[in-house]
Amino acid sequence: MTANAYAQCALFLGAVLGFAAAYGPYMARVYEGKTGRLGRLLGPLERLSYRLSGVDPLEQQGWKAYAAAVLLFNFLGLVAVYALQRLQGLLPFNPAGFGAVPAHSAFNTAASFATNTNWQGYGGETTMSYLTQMLALTVQNFVSAASGLAVLAALVRGLRQKEQPGLGSFWADLVRGTLYILLPLSFVLALALVSQGVVQTFQPAARVGAVEIARGPVASQVAIKQLGTNGGGYFNVNSAHPLENPTPLSNFLEMWGILALAAACCVMFGVMVGDPRQGWSVLGAMSVLFVPLALLCVAAEQAGNPAVARLGVDQAVVEAAAAASSGGNMEGKEVRFGIVNSGLWAAATTAASNGSVNAMHDSFTPLGGLVPLFLMQLGEVVYGGVGSGLYGMLVFVIVAVFVAGLMVGRTPEYLGKKIEPSEMKMASLAVLVPPFLVLLPTALAVVTGAKASMANPGAHGFSEVLYAFSSMGNNNGSAFAGLSANAPFYNVVGGVVMLLSRYWIMVPVLAMAGSLSAKKAVPAGEGTLPTHTPLFVCLVVGVVLIVGALTFVPALALGPVVEHLAMLGGR
Amino acid sequence: MGTVLSQFRPAAMSLLVLSALTGVVYPAAVTAAAQLLFPWRANGSLVERGGRAVGSELIGQAFSDPGRFWGRPSATGPSPYNAAASSGSNLGPTNPALLDAVRARVEALRGADPGNARPAPVDLVTASASGLDPHISPAAATYQVPRVARALGRSEAEVRTLLERRVEGRLLGLLGEPRVNVLLLNLDLEGLRQKAGPHGRPMEEVLLSK
Numbered sequence: 140m141t142a143n144a145y146a147q148c149a150l151f152l153g154a155v156l157g158f159a160a161a162y163g164p165y166m167a168r169v170y171e172g173k174t175g176r177l178g179r180l181l182g183p184l185e186r187l188s189y190r191l192s193g194v195d196p197l198e199q200q201g202w203k204a205y206a207a208a209v210l211l212f213n214f215l216g217l218v219a220v221y222a223l224q225r226l227q228g229l230l231p232f233n234p235a236g237f238g239a240v241p242a243h244s245a246f247n248t249a250a251s252f253a254t255n256t257n258w259q260g261y262g263g264e265t266t267m268s269y270l271t272q273m274l275a276l277t278v279q280n281f282v283s284a285a286s287g288l289a290v291l292a293a294l295v296r297g298l299r300q301k302e303q304p305g306l307g308s309f310w311a312d313l314v315r316g317t318l319y320i321l322l323p324l325s326f327v328l329a330l331a332l333v334s335q336g337v338v339q340t341f342q343p344a345a346r347v348g349a350v351e352i353a354r355g356p357v358a359s360q361v362a363i364k365q366l367g368t369n370g371g372g373y374f375n376v377n378s379a380h381p382l383e384n385p386t387p388l389s390n391f392l393e394m395w396g397i398l399a400l401a402a403a404c405c406v407m408f409g410v411m412v413g414d415p416r417q418g419w420s421v422l423g424a425m426s427v428l429f430v431p432l433a434l435l436c437v438a439a440e441q442a443g444n445p446a447v448a449r450l451g452v453d454q455a456v457v458e459a460a461a462a463a464s465s466g467g468n469m470e471g472k473e474v475r476f477g478i479v480n481s482g483l484w485a486a487a488t489t490a491a492s493n494g495s496v497n498a499m500h501d502s503f504t505p506l507g508g509l510v511p512l513f514l515m516q517l518g519e520v521v522y523g524g525v526g527s528g529l530y531g532m533l534v535f536v537i538v539a540v541f542v543a544g545l546m547v548g549r550t551p552e553y554l555g556k557k558i559e560p561s562e563m564k565m566a567s568l569a570v571l572v573p574p575f576l577v578l579l580p581t582a583l584a585v586v587t588g589a590k591a592s593m594a595n596p597g598a599h600g601f602s603e604v605l606y607a608f609s610s611m612g613n614n615n616g617s618a619f620a621g622l623s624a625n626a627p628f629y630n631v632v633g634g635v636v637m638l639l640s641r642y643w644i645m646v647p648v649l650a651m652a653g654s655l656s657a658k659k660a661v662p663a664g665e666g667t668l669p670t671h672t673p674l675f676v677c678l679v680v681g682v683v684l685i686v687g688a689l690t691f692v693p694a695l696a697l698g699p700v701v702e703h704l705a706m707l708g709g710r
Numbered sequence: 711m712g713t714v715l716s717q718f719r720p721a722a723m724s725l726l727v728l729s730a731l732t733g734v735v736y737p738a739a740v741t742a743a744a745q746l747l748f749p750w751r752a753n754g755s756l757v758e759r760g761g762r763a764v765g766s767e768l769i770g771q772a773f774s775d776p777g778r779f780w781g782r783p784s785a786t787g788p789s790p791y792n793a794a795a796s797s798g799s800n801l802g803p804t805n806p807a808l809l810d811a812v813r814a815r816v817e818a819l820r821g822a823d824p825g826n827a828r829p830a831p832v833d834l835v836t837a838s839a840s841g842l843d844p845h846i847s848p849a850a851a852t853y854q855v856p857r858v859a860r861a862l863g864r865s866e867a868e869v870r871t872l873l874e875r876r877v878e879g880r881l882l883g884l885l886g887e888p889r890v891n892v893l894l895l896n897l898d899l900e901g902l903r904q905k906a907g908p909h910g911r912p913m914e915e916v917l918l919s920k
Contacts, residue, residue, distance in 0.1 A: 146884060188727040192720035204717070212721045219725065265795050274733035281732040282725070310720050317728055322736065329740045330747065336768050339744040339752045344794060347756070347763050350771075352793040354754050359740040363732075376796040379839035381768040382754060387886020443832070444803045450813050453829035457849055460879065463888035464849035470808060470836040471798045474782065474845040477887035481839075498839045499798035502808075599802035621800030706804050 140438055141456060144479045148433065151391070151483060152426070155398045159422065162399070163406020169319045170292040170312060170411070172196070181318045188314050199305020202653025205293055206646050208309035209286055213253050213642075216279055220249040223275040224267070233268035234343035240266060247630035252279035254641035255287055255524055257364065257371030257494055257616035258633065260625035264353035264374050269341060276371060277360045281325075284367030284400075285316035287526030290645050291404060292316075294530050295411045297652030298554050301660045306652055320400070321367060329362035331392055336385035337361060357383055365396030368524040370494030370616040378484075378497040379473055390476055390497060394484050397493045401522040404529040412554055416671035421532055424679040428521045429490050432510050437482035439507035441467040446706060468507070471499030482507060489514040492524035494616025501594070501603065501619040505703035509695060511617065512606055516695075517687040518573050519613045527614070527641075530648045532679075534569045536670070537562060537651075539682040543668050543675075553670060555660040562654060565647035572643045574690040576612035576636045581605050581694070584628070592629070594621025598705065602698035611636045757893065765893055769793050770844040773896060776822050777861035777903070779846070779854050781892040782833055783815055786841035799837040812836065823857040845889035848877050864902050872898045 168175065174182065189196055200208065224240040227233055240248070244260055251258045252275070261267070267276070289312035296306050333339050339358040344351045357373040361383055364371055371377075378384040378393055402422060409418020443454035443466065456466035456478070465477030472481045481498035488495055489511035500511055514521060520532040537551075541558055544551030551558040584592075584604050593600030603619040610617055611633045618624065624633070669675065744752040755767040765771055770781045772791045784790035785799035801808035815835040820826070831850040851873050859866040876895045880886050 143880070143884065150884065184727075184731065188724060191727060192723040194720045208717050208721065211717050212724060215721050215725050219729070262795060262797075273737045274729060277737060278729045278733040282728055310724055313724060314728070317732065322732065326736065326740060330743055333740075333744040333748045333752050336751045336755050338754050339741050340754070341741060342753060345754050345756060345763065345766070347765050350765075350791075350793060352754055352766055352769055353796075356737045356741060358744065358752075359737040362740075374796050374840075376798060376840045379798070380796050381770075381840060381842055381844055382766075385755075385768045387881045391881075391885055446804065446809055447812055447832070447836070450809065450835075451816050451829050452812065452832050452835055453849070454832045460848065460877065460888060461874070462849045462852050463877075464831055464833070464847040465887045466832060468803065468836075469832045470801065470803070471839045472836075473839050473843050474833055474847055474889045475843075475886055480886065496839075499800055501800040501802060502798065504803050594800050595802035595805045597804065599804060602802075619800070620798070621802070702802070702804055 140434070140441055141458060143458070144437060144441070147479050148437070148483055151394060152430070154395050155402050156422070158395070158399045159402035159406045162403040163418065164410045166320055166403055166407040167410040169315050172311070172315070174315065174319050177319050177323060185314055185318055189310070192310055194308065194310040196308055196311035198308045199303070200308055201304050202293075202306055202649045205306050205309050206649045209290060209645060209649075210642060212309070212313065213283070213286060216282060217249045217253040220252055220275040220279055221245050223271050224248060227268040227271045230268065230270050232270035232273070232341065235268070237266060237268050243627045243630040244625055247634040250634035250637045251616065252276055252369070252371060253283055254614050254637045255283035255367070255369055255492065255527065256611060256614040256637045256641070257369045258611050258618065258637065259371055259616070260630055262375030263372055264355070269355050272360060272373060273356055277363060280360065280363040280367045280369040280371070281317050281321055282313065284321060284363075284369065284525045285313050287524050288316040288320065288404070289313050289526070290648060291408070291526035291530045294533060294648055294652040295408050297656035298556060299412050300656055302658070303656050306649070306656060321363065324366055325359070325362040328366060328392060328396060329358040332358045332361060332389050335389035336382070337389060338382045354382070361393065362396070364495060365393045365493065366400055368397065368401055368491045368493045368528070370488065372495060376499070378495050379499070384497055387475060387480070390480055390484070393495070394480070394487055397487045397491050397495070398522050400525045401491050401528045404526060408529060414671070417554065420671045420676050421529065421536065421679070424676045425521050425532065427676060427680050428517070428683065429486065432490070432514060433483055433486035436486045436507050436510035437479055439504050439510070440478045440482045442504070443467045444470070444504060444706070446709065468502070468504050471502030473497065485511045486514060488617055489615055490521040491528065492519040492613060492615045494610065496617050499620060500606070500617060501621045505699040505706060508602065508619070509699035512602070512609055512699065513687070513691065513695065515609045515613045515615045516577065516691040517683055518570070519615060520683060524614060527644070531569070531644060534566045534648065535683050535686075536679055537566045538570060539675070539679045540668065540670065542682060543678060547666070549666050552661055552667060555663065556655050556658050557661055562651050565651040568647045569644045570686060573612050573640055576640050577608045578690075578694065580608045580612070580632050580636055583632070584608070587628075592623040592626060594623070598698055598701040602702065605694055605698050607633070608636065612640050614641050757897070759897070767891065767894065768844055769842050771893055773892065775861070776857055778896045778899060779851060779858060779892050780834065781846055782838040782843040783811070783836065784841040785837040791842060793842055796840045796842055798839045798841060826853070826856060828853065844891050844893060846892055848888050848890055851890040851895070858899070862899070862902055868902060869899070872902070
């Protein structure tokens with residue numbers, strides 16, 4: 140790796156962490172109802188929503204009512220997305236005249252966008268009308284992210300408050316997250332992207348001679364799909380498309396958007412519990428997991444493909460301006476991004492549950508493809524989704540506290556709350572569900588003849604199936620896109636997997652929040668394990684890695700590891 | 711069940727309000743601002759010659775004439791550089807189909823420029839992610855200079871001068887990768903082509919006939 144490669148990675152991480160430090164405290168104020176100057180501007184809209192909904196924003200919902208609200212709202216969203224896709228042929232803003240999306244694909248996409256996964260079996264510019272892109276997909280990009288943020292806010296309140304039954308109002312949290320946290324940032328980012336060449340128009344595809352260039356309201360969707368860790372591209376190839384991500388600057392902004400809010404959630408958490416160090420220690424644990432894996436991905440792609448080198452191809456990196464080349468494995472990558480920004484993006488988009496891509500992961504080298512696969516399998520807690528990444532990570536933190544408590548023989552506690560059997564049951568449920576949702580459907584696909592759907596032979600074909608369910612089972616949405624996944628089996632099974640993965644973690648997390656909220660606080664004593672120290676960061680990293688590695692190493696050995704050895708062996 | 715039913719109204723109304731705001735007002739506001747501030751960019755960065763659009767600055771096109779620079783191989787269907795259906799090849803690194811495709815591309819480059827024994831630049835023989843990559847690396851452009859110059863009957867120095875003017879560096883010397891826009895470079899070449907007499911068809915005709 141060149142000095143420039145390290146410099147680009149460092150600038151990226153610096154921009155993410157710097158933003159987190161600045162925006163996290165603001166997010167904390169928003170969930171306290173203190174909305175400042177934006178509140179004066181958008182407050183009437185907020186109050187209109189409460190009035191039409193007939194809700195009191197000061198209401199304190201118990202965990203069951205909060206969970207019911209999340210589930211019901213998300214279910215209605217799913218129905219709306221499904222209906223809009225099925226009816227798009229009859230609706231306006233459809234210049235290309237696309238007909239109804241097939242039922243199984245429409246169900247998959249509805250589940251995918253409601254759950255913040257944005258797995259895409261379809262190609263955007265050949266399937267979805269402008270109306271569907273805006274009113275179905277863009278809306279879910281906002282509200283699924285706001286739902287994740289709301290559940291996180293509820294969990295943090297549960298940790299913070301003492302002997303209280305209520306976790307806050309989901310309706311207020313939903314509207315405030317959308318209006319004050321997501322919307323202003325998206326608007327600014329969208330315009331910045333247009334200045335770089337991302338299209339934003341209601342005009343139909345441009346005709347140039349016999350060639351058609353697909354267009355549409357792209358920038359408005361791309362901004363929120365990055366910031367909301369959604370990831371669903373406007374075009375088939377997502378942010379590899381030059382009209383979705385045209386320049387190094389647009390790429391930097393979009394890549395920053397992947398991690399920005401998920402990282403800021405950690406700072407928000409620290410501020411809300413009154414001890415910013417708690418937030419930074421969790422953010423530190425995430426970064427300790429992210430940096431080496433990101434560098435491994437870049438290094439593996441930079442090393443290139445030995446089989447291609449043997450054909451008389453130059454894969455060396457050249458820095459001299461007149462004959463500069465990023466070298467490496469360029470199959471499925473764009474020249475303006477080269478190796479460094481493709482590898483870094485792949486790691487970021489799978490560390491967060493974003494899933495947008497600027498290069499085709501299916502064509503990565505075996506080790507370069509292993510990194511995104513493994514980052515998803517860690518459970519989308521390395522930054523993770525907006526809201527969902529941190530509440531997932533806090534589940535691992537509670538497991539780590541429990542393990543530490545076992546080691547020294549004391550009742551585990553976290554932030555002054557005793558961790559007892561009911562919390563551990565919920566934490567175990569949340570930690571164990573994704574592996575089931577990844578490995579069982581993968582096995583089912585392989586034994587029921589997934590071979591026909593694989594685009595590549597051998598171990599790589601198995602990796603494609605494993606990647607698909609790792610992605611859907613952790614609400615990521617990226618793909619080894621050669622897999623023919625727009626088929627009834629993947630659409631239906633995958634849709635169910637995405638729903639289970641999202642809500643089977645959300646509901647136990649809310650239950651845990653309810654039980655923590657009702658507890659008394661215990662004062663910290665001499666035997667209390669401090670949870671803001673480097674030692675504790677190591678413990679959390681260890682727990683995440685052990686759970687992830689024990690579960691998935693056998694499957695990884697059958698896919699990318701075998702392929703890596705075969706590639707080195709010249710087969 | 712009671713809790714669920716009592717929440718139906720807030721769920722439906724919140725969805726309605728937020729849909730109107732984020733699905734109608736927000737994209738409309740972004741479109742209005744974009745069309746006001748960056749109209750050319752917002753509509754696809756279309757390049758015009760003689761009053762007619764000949765392409766987008768950001769969307770690559772297929773060139774196979776030896777007197778023009780070639781872009782990245784494209785895996786879109788049914789034909790390369792189909793800007794209505796972007797796609798990569800998704801071929802894995804050990805897939806024999808990938809190696810066959812690369813071998814054929816290396817041979818095509820050698821066939822068009824028999825005197826050139828240098829190894830082929832990797833981005834000229836591998837398919838891009840979008841199938842629409844508008845750029846090649848400066849290395850890949852430099853590699854093609856002798857062939858282009860010979861086909862046009864001009865000196866390599868003249869072609870290289872045009873090429874060097876089209877090399878875009880990293881942003882602030884840091885972000886992204888150095889690159890050359892193939893369509894814009896080929897449009898620049900038209901000057902040489904006209905000076906050299908009628909070599910092949912003019913650019914607009916090539917672009918519009920596809």
